[in-house]
Amino acid sequence: MAEQVAGLAPELAGERALVSELVGDQAGPWDLAGELPAGLLRKLGAHGVLCAEVPAAYGGLGAASRPSGELTAHAGSLCSSLRSIMTSQGMAAWTIQRLGDREQRRRYLADLTSGQLAAVAFSEPGAGSDLSALQTRTSPAGDSVVLDGEKMWVTGARYADLLVVLARHGDGAAFAVVPASAPGVRLEPVADPVGCRAAGHSHVRLDQVTLPASSVLGGGGQSLPLLFTTALSYGRISVAWGCVGIIRACLAAAVRHARRREQSGRPIAQHQLVARHLAELLTAEQVSTRVCEHASRCWQDTSPDMVMAAVLAKHVSAGHAARSASTAVQVLASAGAQDGHVVARAYRDAKLMEIIEGSNEICQLLLAQHALTTAGPG
Amino acid sequence: MTTGQAITPVTAEAVTAEAVSEALTAFLAERIKTEVAPDQDLFASGLASSMFAMQLVVHLEETYDIAIIGPELKLDNFRTVQAMTALVLRLRDG
Ligand SMILES: Cc1cc2nc3c(=O)[nH]c(=O)nc-3n(C[C@H](O)[C@H](O)[C@H](O)COP(=O)(O)OP(=O)(O)OC[C@H]3O[C@@H](n4cnc5c(N)ncnc54)[C@H](O)[C@@H]3O)c2cc1C
Numbered sequence: 029m030a031e032q033v034a035g036l037a038p039e040l041a042g043e044r045a046l047v048s049e050l051v052g053d054q055a056g057p058w059d060l061a062g063e064l065p066a067g068l069l070r071k072l073g074a075h076g077v078l079c080a081e082v083p084a085a086y087g088g089l090g091a092a093s094r095p096s097g098e099l100t101a102h103a104g105s106l107c108s109s110l111r112s113i114m115t116s117q118g119m120a121a122w123t124i125q126r127l128g129d130r131e132q133r134r135r136y137l138a139d140l141t142s143g144q145l146a147a148v149a150f151s152e153p154g155a156g157s158d159l160s161a162l163q164t165r166t167s168p169a170g171d172s173v174v175l176d177g178e179k180m181w182v183t184g185a186r187y188a189d190l191l192v193v194l195a196r197h198g199d200g201a202a203f204a205v206v207p208a209s210a211p212g213v214r215l216e217p218v219a220d221p222v223g224c225r226a227a228g229h230s231h232v233r234l235d236q237v238t239l240p241a242s243s244v245l246g247g248g249g250q251s252l253p254l255l256f257t258t259a260l261s262y263g264r265i266s267v268a269w270g271c272v273g274i275i276r277a278c279l280a281a282a283v284r285h286a287r288r289r290e291q292s293g294r295p296i297a298q299h300q301l302v303a304r305h306l307a308e309l310l311t312a313e314q315v316s317t318r319v320c321e322h323a324s325r326c327w328q329d330t331s332p333d334m335v336m337a338a339v340l341a342k343h344v345s346a347g348h349a350a351r352s353a354s355t356a357v358q359v360l361a362s363a364g365a366q367d368g369h370v371v372a373r374a375y376r377d378a379k380l381m382e383i384i385e386g387s388n389e390i391c392q393l394l395l396a397q398h399a400l401t402t403a404g405p406g
Numbered sequence: 407m408t409t410g411q412a413i414t415p416v417t418a419e420a421v422t423a424e425a426v427s428e429a430l431t432a433f434l435a436e437r438i439k440t441e442v443a444p445d446q447d448l449f450a451s452g453l454a455s456s457m458f459a460m461q462l463v464v465h466l467e468e469t470y471d472i473a474i475i476g477p478e479l480k481l482d483n484f485r486t487v488q489a490m491t492a493l494v495l496r497l498r499d500g
Contacts, residue, residue, distance in 0.1 A: 127475060200480060249477035253456030254463065261460070330468050332437075332461035339457075397455050404439025 039095035043077050044102045047110075055107035056368040058226040064109055066187055074143035078114050079121035086125070086137035093324035097269035101320075104273025105280075108377035109226035111273060113145070115266040116184040120146035120192045122262040123203055127245040127255070136205060139190065147188040148263075149179035149232055150256060156180075157390050159256050164195040164234065166204060166248065172238050173197075175204055175212075179232040185215055186228030193234065194255060201255050202248025204239060212237035223376035261335055263385045264342035265323050271345035271381050272316045274374050278349075278356035279309040281371050285360050296359075305355050312348035319344045336398050343391035349378040421470065421498055426491045433465060434487070444487045459484045466490060472497040 050068050058064050072078050080096040082088025091099070096118075104111040117140060124136045140146055155161040164177025175195060185191060191206045191213070206213060218229040286297035286306060296302045323341035326334035353374040357364045364371040382388045427444055434442050438453050448454035454462075462484045463474050472494060474483070483493045 127479075129476070200477070246476035246479075250479040251456070251459075251481045254460060254479050254481065257457060257460040330464055332465040332468075334464065335457055335460045394455075394457055397457065401438050401453060401455065401458060 040080065040089070040091055040099045043075065043080065043089070043099055046075060046077060047072070047099070047103050047106065051103075051106045051110065055110075056370070056373065058107065058109060059373050060225075060368055062220070062225045064107075064113070064187070064226045064228070069110075069113060069145055069187055070143040072110075073117065073140070073145055076141045078117035078145070079140055081118065082121050082125065082137050082141055086133060087141040088121070088137065093265065093327040094321060097265065097272075097320055097324050100266050100269040101273035101276065101317075104270035105277040106273070107226075108270060108274060108373070109224045111270040112224045112227040113184045113187070115263055115270060116147050116188075117145060118266050119148050119259050119263040120190070123148065123192055123259045124205070124245060126258055127203060127250070129246055132205070132242070132245060136190070144189040145184060145187050146190040146192055147182045147184040148259060149182045149185070149191055149193045150259070151180045151182075152178055153180060157387060159194070160252060162194065162196060162201070162252065164193065166195050166197045166202060166244065168241070169238070171241050173204065173241055173244055175206065175234045175237040175239060177234045179234070181218060181229050182232050183224070184228050185230035185232055186217055188228075191232060192259075193232075194252075194259075196252070197244065197248040200249040201252035202250065203245040203255060203259070204248075205243045205245065206234070206237060206239060210237050210239065221380075223373075223378070223380045225376075257335065260385055261327075261338045264338040265320070265327060267381060267385045268316070268320045268323065268338070268341035268345040271342075271349035271378065272313070272320055274349040274378050274381070275309070275313045275316055275345075275352045277370055278352045278374050279306075279313050281364070282306060282309055282356045282359040285363060289363070302359060305359050308355055309352050312352045316341075316345040316348045336395070339386065339391050339394045339398075342385055343388065343395065346378070346381040347388065349374075350382050353378040421494070423491055423495060426470070426494050427487055429469070430487045430490055437461075442487060444491075446487070447485050449481065449485055454484075456481065462490065466494060470494045470498060 076089040080089045080091040080099055084090040100111060100114055103114055121137060121140045125133055150159055152162060152164060166173040166175050177195060188208050191208055193204050193206050195202055195204055212235045214233040215230040221229055283306060286302055287295055289296050319341045323337040326337040353371065356371040357375050360371050366372060431442060440453055459481055467474055483489055
């Protein structure tokens with residue numbers, strides 16, 4: 029589907045084809061079953077596809093942000109559960125690359141590009157939008173650290189070998205890389221999520237989990253807001269591109285249906301009120317793509333603007349995805365009103381994109397704060 | 407939110423405390439439209455948020471070819487122009 033989009037970068041065309049081939053027509057059944065085949069995730073992981081931006085020196089594809097984004101959008105157009113796994117794996121890899129020391133980068137990035145799977149755990153029962161309320165903590169114990177806490181809704185945790193866990197650490201904070209098999213780690217699957225049903229969300233309990241001190245990225249002790257902003261900046265661009273994929277799938281399904289379905293003697297596309305839906309879907313696809321391209325450009329240029337550009341891209345694309353999915357269901361009507369249909373799935377998946385990686389409201393607060401600080405006095 | 411200008415990494419001889427401090431003051435004036443004093447607390451005065459601190463991290467790393475990692479990634483290092491200048495000089499020496 030994304031192959032038809034004009035101006036698509038030729039980079040990663042083989043990876044996009046691999047995703048198409050492996051997903052095939054199975055996204056609907058995976059969604060209904062609430063599970064992705066673990067073998068497929070490992071295969072994509074071993075090809076570097078789940079975190080395409082990892083530099084080649086660490087075993088990755090070394091993709092730039094834009095082609096990586098188009099790959100993410102392609103996966104998102106087919107299966108948002110798979111796309112969420114890519115976002116988590118990519119966010120884990122970026123966090124390790126950005127915050128880890130040389131040895132940690134070498135070790136963990138090799139793992140993440142050879143078939144091991146990772147999830148990122150920020151949220152807690154008392155710390156959702158407000159991550160400053162975080163209570164998970166590391167305590168030093170000789171050459172080890174002991175981790176205690178509770179994490180919520182961790183995407184991909186069910187499939188993960190490694191959990192990248194945000195915790196308090198001394199006066200500051202830290203990301204710790206925790207093997208999912210470590211004693212004291214307990215997963216509890218989230219039952220029947222509204223969307224991204226096969227993404228393996230789990231609550232994670234960490235009860236006296238003892239790890240070598242070398243599991244703490246960069247030795248820890250960093251500022252908590254700087255840590256989550258670092259990880260979330262990648263996650264936001266990734267979710268934003270995933271939303272572009274949702275919108276493209278909705279646009280394609282709505283156009284196909286509006287051409288074929290006839291009512292009152294003509295294809296419904298020729299009824300102006302339906303045509304307006306198509307215009308809105310196209311507008312959403314174009315606007316979201318442009319704002320994602322801008323964020324990817326800022327990211328690639330290492331521009332200081334990338335932080336806010338990521339928030340903007342996520343906010344704009346998630347809103348458009350949620351509205352576009354609703355519009356597409358409207359155009360399909362009864363034909364799209366059943367679980368298993370691409371627009372029905374999009375409708376459930378897209379709503380969650382307005383909640384994760386900074387809800388609509390949190391993104392708006394950040395954008396407002398940006399407007400206030402850049403406007404100057406007076 | 408404009409596309410950032412291409413950043414030219416500065417050469418070694420240009421990295422003195424005065425030069426860094428001046429360049430940072432100019433960067434801040436452009437970004438937050440305010441002339442700040444070298445010891446002015448950007449966070450306490452509401453001029454900057456932790457999101458903006460992240461932008462400062464990216465700016466300093468790119469401009470001075472340094473890596474701000476591990477415990478250096480703390481808000482206190484970005485609180486004032488003085489603190490950021492000291493950070494740049496320390497990391498370039500290290
Ligand atoms: C599908 C899915 C996948 C997820 N994956 C992960 C993951 O991989 N890792 C992880 O750590 N977490 C994950 N989460 C958790 C997610 O990060 C949180 O749900 C999110 O941060 C919001 O927190 P909350 O659900 O506690 O809502 P709350 O923070 O309780 O917010 C409830 C409502 O209040 C609003 N609100 C809250 N504070 C403010 C404020 N200050 N001003 C204005 N409005 C406000 C919110 O916008 C929201 O509308 C996932 C969640 C979902 C649904």
